[in-house]
Amino acid sequence: MSELPSHTLHICVTCRPKGASPDAVRDGRLLFEAVAALHAEWPARDQVALNGVECMSGCDRACTVALSGPGKPSYLFCDKAPTPETAAAALDLAAQYAASDTGVLMRGDRPGPFRSGILAKIPPAAL
Ligand code: FES
Structure with a gap:
């Protein structure tokens, strides 16, 4: 039995x-x-739903x-265009996020379409 993905896009x-x-x-x-079509064959789909x-x-x-x-x-x-470039970049960004211990996504490391347009960055739950 496979585990559910721990991250979500x-x-x-x-x-x-x-x-x-x-x-x-x-x-x-x-x-x-567009993202769903790529996600269906994406190697990291077991980590990111x-x-x-x-x-x-x-x-x-x-x-x-x-x-x-x-x-x-x-x-x-926000402000993302519904293009193939954005779709591919969304999965690249999700892979970075899942691989990061902290989940912090530095602007310069993010794929081009996601270097701008952050509407919110919400801290993790305090457990
Ligand atoms: S309709 Fe997409 S954020 Fe409200």
Whole structure:
């Protein structure tokens, strides 16, 4: 029996640019599906689960992507484009996060699309 992944990459599937029709396919859905396609064959998928969520309260800064893991700060990134580059970078970032003992993601070490646009860095739970 395999263990469940200890880390999670969250992607908001309901994000859309300001002014976009609510009936149009959401940019967040497009980004999630691009990441999901890569995640299905990703070597680190046993460490990082992919979680599509409806809203992470960053609606004015679509698309939003978040990371969480045990004993590590949680991050909420915003302003991400639903592109193949962002999708690949999200998994690179998640791999860095899972491999780090502290979970701290220094700007210069992060993949290009994630060097900016941090909306929140939340400390780990005090246990
Ligand atoms: S709709 Fe994506 S953060 Fe609210």
